[in-house]
Amino acid sequence: xxxxxxxxxxxxxxxxxxxxxxxxxxxxxxxxxxxxxxxxxxxxxxxxxxxxxxxxxxxxxxxxxxxxxxxxxxxxxxxxxxxxxxxxxxxxxxxxxxxxxxxxxxxxxxxxxxxxxx
Numbered sequence: 001x002x003x004x005x006x007x008x009x010x011x012x013x014x015x016x017x018x019x020x021x022x023x024x025x026x027x028x029x030x031x032x033x034x035x036x037x038x039x040x041x042x043x044x045x046x047x048x049x050x051x052x053x054x055x056x057x058x059x060x061x062x063x064x065x066x067x068x069x070x071x072x073x074x075x076x077x078x079x080x081x082x083x084x085x086x087x088x089x090x091x092x093x094x095x096x097x098x099x100x101x102x103x104x105x106x107x108x109x110x111x112x113x114x115x116x117x118x
Contacts, residue, residue, distance in 0.1 A: 009096075016095065025090075026092055027043055028093075028094050029042050029079070030042075030094045031094065031107060038055065038056050038072045038107060039054075039055040039057075041053040052088070056071045058078065069102060069103055072107040073107065073109060075110065076109065076110025077110040079107075079116075080114030088116075089117055090117045095108075
């Protein structure tokens with residue numbers, strides 16, 4: 001039985017979420033990637049709250065030109081800056097079932113460059 005790309009990703013995502021969980025001291029950096037945009041949010045799973053969020057649709061980032069990979073890097077830097085302002089230094093990275101390359105890797109690299117540890 002062949003799986004579709006989406007069902008395969010959701011299966012991987014479920015497996016990742018079994019091990020990666022966000023706490024107050026080490027929240028989870030969750031990434032969602034659509035065909036055009038990329039979204040990231042830092043979540044405390046115990047309280048079920050989103051602490052900070054950033055996306056390529058934010059006003060300051062939407063006007064930026066460049067490839068989707070370059071925009072993902074900017075989103076990573078933006079989420080890291082917001083997290084550091086909120087007093088968060090370390091996070092658990094949740095790639096959401098996507099392969100760790102391309103836009104996902106670019107977002108993670110941008111967050112690390114801006115000072116987030118994971």
